[in-house]
Amino acid sequence: MTDQNMNDRKKKFRLIEGSKEAGENLSEQPVAVVTGAGRGIGRALLNQLLKRGYLVVAVVRSINHVRELFTIDPKNILPLRLDITEASTEEVLKEFLEGQVERVDLLINNAGHGATGFGIEGLDTKELEKLFSVHCFGPIKVVKACLPFLRKSPQAVITNISSRFGSVEWVATGTVPNDQSTYSYRIAKASLNMFTCCLADELAGEGMKVISVDPGKVKTRFGPIDADCEPEESAEAILNLIDTNKETGIFKNAKGEKLPW
Numbered sequence: 001m002t003d004q005n006m007n008d009r010k011k012k013f014r015l016i017e018g019s020k021e022a023g024e025n026l027s028e029q030p031v032a033v034v035t036g037a038g039r040g041i042g043r044a045l046l047n048q049l050l051k052r053g054y055l056v057v058a059v060v061r062s063i064n065h066v067r068e069l070f071t072i073d074p075k076n077i078l079p080l081r082l083d084i085t086e087a088s089t090e091e092v093l094k095e096f097l098e099g100q101v102e103r104v105d106l107l108i109n110n111a112g113h114g115a116t117g118f119g120i121e122g123l124d125t126k127e128l129e130k131l132f133s134v135h136c137f138g139p140i141k142v143v144k145a146c147l148p149f150l151r152k153s154p155q156a157v158i159t160n161i162s163s164r165f166g167s168v169e170w171v172a173t174g175t176v177p178n179d180q181s182t183y184s185y186r187i188a189k190a191s192l193n194m195f196t197c198c199l200a201d202e203l204a205g206e207g208m209k210v211i212s213v214d215p216g217k218v219k220t221r222f223g224p225i226d227a228d229c230e231p232e233e234s235a236e237a238i239l240n241l242i243d244t245n246k247e248t249g250i251f252k253n254a255k256g257e258k259l260p261w
């Protein structure tokens with residue numbers, strides 16, 4: 001990429017997405033990337049990360065969320081409008097990061113949604129594709145975009161927000177209420193967990209940690225009817241877990257208890 005192209009891109013992102021002025025020193029501040037930062041657990045993670053002094057690349061789907069986030073804290077939030085199911089996700093995110101940050105210390109793959117068809121009769125393979133796209137292919141693209149920047153951090157962590165419904169063992173043993181979750185959601189989150197394992201194994205030699213976390217039953221648009229936890233509470237617990245965790249290739253709940261794969 002030529003210097004001219006780089007400058008044009010930085011200018012474009014400053015105008016469209018709202019981002020740091022060129023030349024600001026970003027090197028001291030820890031940097032996080034959070035997907036699905038517009039609402040729910042992702043927004044709470046963003047709030048908690050700001051309290052902890054992070055510069056946050058906030059991946060959101062709507063331009064309204066970009067505008068809103070930019071008014072909240074333009075110095076410490078770099079909003080990027082991106083649907084992680086789009087084919088260009090890796091390229092767009094990588095270009096954005098190249099123009100805005102030197103490294104990434106923490107990536108949280110949080111964006112996601114549920115499905116509607118329950119049981120094998122209700123399972124629509126088109127919907128399954130959508131769930132794979134957001135819970136598995138999306139996080140893979142996001143990791144690929146962030147990896148060169150994560151490698152520049154001395155203690156990088158990748159956290160995949162999974163679900164207890166992604167535990168093969170708990171689904172097999174009926175430990176989770178299987179009638180409360182679709183095949184598509186359970187299969188897609190189990191795939192995300194496998195991605196966690198593959199990546200943790202490959203990156204262990206580089207000292208990078210990769211974990212799957214179940215956020216609990218959280219009161220969000222997506223959350224279950226028996227949700228018992230506020231998004232801020234869940235987000236704080238997840239970040240405390242990330243701060244204190246010394247292992248890689250693990251699946252834990254936000255309280256720090258190990259879950260079976």
Ligand SMILES: NC(=O)c1ccc[n+]([C@@H]2O[C@H](COP(=O)([O-])OP(=O)(O)OC[C@H]3O[C@@H](n4cnc5c(N)ncnc54)[C@H](OP(=O)(O)O)[C@@H]3O)[C@@H](O)[C@H]2O)c1
Pocket residue numbers: 035036037038039040041042059060061062082083084085110111112113134161162163164214215216217218219220221222223224227
């Ligand atoms: N809530 C719970 O009890 C619970 C339990 C277990 C696991 N989880 C997991 O936690 C994560 C967050 O869920 P939540 O409860 O916070 O749900 P939520 O309030 O519905 O928020 C989901 C977020 O993901 C974003 N998103 C969805 N599809 C996207 C895409 N293709 N590209 C970019 N962003 C996308 C949404 O953006 P828009 O605002 O544009 O729609 C929204 O910001 C999900 O992965 C979910 O599976 C939640």
